[in-house]
Amino acid sequence: MTIQLKVPDMACSVCAKNITEAIQNLDSQATVQANTDTKQVNIETQASESSVREAITSAGYNPT
Structure with missing residues (x-):
């Protein structure tokens, strides 16, 4: 399944890494592409x- 989310409070590469890890803790086979410029x-x-x-919310971010 492909999921596309906006995460307006993803400000930097550390945020992207935290979000990626939160998702991969949920599904270790998940692939995540986080773009801090578009917040996508x-x-x-x-x-x-x-x-x-x-999982993203638990990591401290607010997906829309």
């Missing part, structure tokens, strides 16, 4: 969108 996160995962959103 593209995720290929077997996890549900709601669980991905929850």
Whole structure:
């Protein structure tokens, strides 16, 4: 499943790394592309969108 989310408070590469790790803790096979310029996160995962959103929120970010 492909999930595309905006994460307006993803400000730097450390934020992108934290979000990537949060998603990969949920699904170790997930691929994550986080663009700090556009605030866009593209995720290929077997996890549900709601669980991905929850993982990002738990990492301290607010996906929209």
